[in-house]
Every structure is written in C-alpha cells, then in structure tokens.
Amino acid sequence: MAALGAAATASQLLCRRNLRVVPLLRCAQRTFASQTSGELKMTRILKEKFPQAAAIKVTDISGGCGAMYEIHIESEEFKNKRILQQHQMVNKALEEEIKDMHGLRIFTSVPKH
DSSP: OGGGGGGOOTTEEEETTTTEEEEOOGGGOOOOSSOOHHHHHHHHHHHHHOTTEEEEEEEETTSSSSSEEEEEEEEGGGTTOOHHHHHHHHHHHTHHHHTTOSEEEEEEEOOOO
16 A cells, blocks of 8 residues: 555555556445444344354444345254255345345354253
8 A cells, every 4th residue: 555655545445457546335444343233133133033042143244235244153943954954044034134135154053062
C-alpha cells in the first residue's frame, strides 16, 4: 500500500496491472468485533432446531454482506448420521434463509465425551 502514497485509503485497493486505485466493495470492510444481524438470526434458528448442540458458530464470510456464511455445529442430534444427512438437517433448518444466500459452508460434528 505504500506505493499508493497519500491517495490510498482503507477503502481502496491497488490494481497491480495498471496501477489504478480501485474502490473496494462496501461489504468487504467488516470488523469482527460483533456478530451481524444475519449471524445472530441464523444462530438463534439453529439453537432452536438443535437444542442439544454443544457449540454453534455462524460466520458471515462475505465481509458482512450476508451473501455467504460458514456454520460450525457440534450436536448429539448428528449421532449415527452420515455427513450428508447432517448437512441436510442444517439446510432444512435454514431453508428460508438459504434462499437469499450465494453460498454456505457447513461443518458438523458429534461432541466427543
């Protein structure tokens, strides 16, 4: 960024091919100090659908836009189910929310006692 000099700001990116300054998309400027409303909503839904969950983590990986999420769930409800079945359970729980997304990464596991 030093090559940009005083003209560079946190919301700009150097295009190395022709040294133009290109504004970044607004959603790429996300701080991770707190959860987004989408993260909070999906966490609440997953807690309702998976009451035995030992851990639920929802992260907006689109920079705060809500276009793509990563979900980690550790729950007894997944016991004796294949990964595909576990992911289908999560997809069904978030059926309405998924309609507005570009992508979703799901990681499921059963708690180790």
